[in-house]
Amino acid sequence: MDRDQGLTDSVAQTLREAPVRTPFSRRVSAHLHRRPRLRLWALLTAPMFWLVVVYLASLAALLVTAFWSTDSFTSEIVRDWNLDNYRLIYESSVYRTIIVRTLAVALGVTAVCTVVAIPFAYYMAKVAGPREQKILVVAALMPLWVSYLIKGFSWRILVGENGVLDNTIGATPGFGTAAVVLTLSYLWLPYMVLPVYAGFERLPDSLLDASGDLGAKPSRTFWSVVLPAIFPSVVAGSIFTFSLSMGDYITVDIVGGSTQMLGNVVFDNQVYDLPFAAAMATVTVAIMVVYLRLVRRTGALENI
């Protein structure tokens, strides 16, 4: 294979160049060689500093904010520890409704993306010829480069009354939750197609042939061989479709009619009542953490 050839070449080149390396780098190298711990530290310090100091610290600060309250005139945060924000979310039926609706939308989007992505990715990886495969990969990736907002507004024209769908197939869901699911599915589809496609690529053809040779019908092969094999990839994709849908508030504004989701509540409250917005954001964090824990066992995190 090409890569092996390349590796052999580079090792050979290393040999030719090795003796002329400066003594200093050789000393450092030798020093590191004897100390795997030091090597680990050298590798981990920068990324961990970044993720812990920049990201985790701000996230923690936000979660703490949720236990504070807001002065109503100045909108300044008052640091009196209380559970009022969570109590409000728990006691008020409207927030429960919104949380459930958001979960339903996120699951719906994930389901639509899965159903659309599996046949498409299967065809790409297993049926299409090399040239067709290349074209299809490009075709699936291309929308990633076109603005999210422009695509969202395009869907407004598609699903609206007297819009494209209405004019061509004579039916449209209109603005509302269904349109939100459809639009978000469209926006996040590439995030599902890619891991599933990679999953199919890793699935050896011989496995499918063996299943067929042993007398399994295509449907049996699909359910018993293909699906279990690509399940981690689907779950990996679902982390994107689920999480991106959970936090969205712009698509809902564009095609949601009078629908609102968790993201809208967070966004609407962030200026005047940051602690409440933080409490609402914590709910999404909790949902995602539970989701990640659930999918961890499938090995999906390795497939992202």
Place this chain on the structure above:
Amino acid sequence: MTLTRASAWRCAAVLTGIALVVTACETSADDEASGSDEAGDPAAAFEPPDLPMLEEIGAGEGELNILSWAGYAEDGTTDPNVDWVSPFEDETGCQVTNKVFNTSDEAVSLMQSGQYDVVSASGDASLRLIAGGDVEPVNTDLVPNYVDIWPFLKDRAWNTVNGVNYGIPHGWGANVLMYNTQEVDPAPASWSVVFEDAEQQDGRVTAYDSPIYIADAAMYLMETEPDLGIENPYALDDDQLAAAVDLLKQQSESVGEYWADYTKEISAFKTGSSTVGTTWQIIANLAKADGAPVDVVLPEEGATGWSDTWMVGAESEHKNCAYLWLDWIASPDVNAQVAEWFGEAPGNSKACDLTADPDHCATFHAGDEEYAEQIWYWTTPIEQCLDGRTDVTCTDYAAWTQAWTEIKG
């Protein structure tokens, strides 16, 4: 930023102003004694710090930091033909840096940093800025174009405290009622068409997507349910807010979609997915230009609206340039350009002769004092009742935000 949000805030600011000034004036006679007032007295909260104003304009400092709503300080980058900042720089030598803010809150927190020389403040922002000592009184004698500002915009609650002017009025507009002329017949004369009679356009009613829209319902209740005792749609106690929320919940069953930006509402009226609801004059004009069968009316109950003021930062290091800008933006020619670009009534009476569209002022009712008096300018609701009541606590904007979420469901 979204213009919609901006304008909403702008409007909110203004209304707070009115009520506050009224109360402030009432109590100013014995304000020395008011130190003992309980926290519920709005006058106590709004005794502005004693700051000096500029006595004369010197040479420009060569620099000016503007904090503005989008569309108020255009330098040609949005549209090469829309530029009144570059000529200002050429004429005065003040190099402009413009920062656009999205909400009145953002404006207040940015002004508190002391880095900005002038700000286009809405009513809620303007009073908070005055109360916090972030802006200083403006010497209107140093702004020659001030004499041409419509008299009914001067000395108002959102730009003047205790008789001291804090800024130059910029422009204003109303939230009027737009309807589809083919679907809504006869032409509506009352907001009832989006409230009690909303079912007649079931699924096609639209409303402005912001908590401040609650004031529209409160204003309607002021007329239709006098027993509730609403005096000011931005001063609602718990019962009054509950009544407004009930009305809006009932409305929401007939709402097809809420709108928060121009494009969304225009496309909805063009396709017919919305047929009646609140709007701005500029949106109606653009919808008509795009062929939508719509018209607007100022309903008999009046309307909510916005009015903006240019103010000077107290810590500004470029006060000469700041005053030069105040005069520049209030000049007939520039004021006409801003008003047309943004779609509002200009503050300068002479601007009307200079608009590219000769009918601009007629369309936006500039100078129409009677029209302007029917408008409840947007103000941020606060706990101290803006209508002067001291026996109850009013609902604040945070409560309105939560109520709005509940209304949409």
Place this chain on the structure above:
Amino acid sequence: MWLPRPLTWALRCAVGLTLAFIYVPLLVVVLNAFNPDRVSTWPPSGFTLDWWREALTNQGALDATLVSVQVALCATALALALGTLASFALQRYAFFGRDAVSLLVILPIALPGIVTGLSLNAAFTAMLGLDLGFLTIVVAHATFCIVVVFNNVIARLRRLGETAEAASMDLGATRFTTFRLVTFPALRSALLAGGLLAFALSFDEIIVTTFTAGAGTETLPIWILNNLTRPNNAPVVNVVGTCLIVFSILPIYLSQKLSGTASGGRF
């Protein structure tokens, strides 16, 4: 797997439908770039090239594109460095807390953008007192881009094994020489795929950007958001969208050409 003919055709139909699903909305964007209406609705009321003329002279759009490219390049560079370091640490060493670290890398993209945006916004402004602007956008974008580089590189490392590197070092090369001449060339296509994906993520990000951009810095998505809501400029946005569709061929072509594999990358 052998499929009966009808099933193959059903599959082809599904692929056709999916492609229609992907491309019809983009076609609507392109058509509306030539629609004389200020606010696009269906069907277009005519044909005009006016918006193209306006778009070409629109300094705001050009400036915003430039800012977006700069942000994306900086964020990608940071993500490449940090993601590669992290993937080596996690693939080559077993240590206490390894699982937690791998979860931490994934977290910024697994949590919704609004959470990331809100917490970084609060940290930048309230805790650190920074002015929001170019720098804060880059920091925020790099944070959620690390994971795509990380995943591409770690997958490659897993397949690669350590034998070639061991051979190189046995033959006397230092660790650095080995990285330069053995490991890096083998990682190049993975880095490219991860880098492109990071670039794409950053280039089109709107939610985290909204929270970390402040008012003075305008990336392309923010410009689009600001202008879509203003009918004076909305049609120009469709022109920009059409340009993006056309120009997207460039990075994708590059990735295909350079990576040599059909897969455009992994998440």
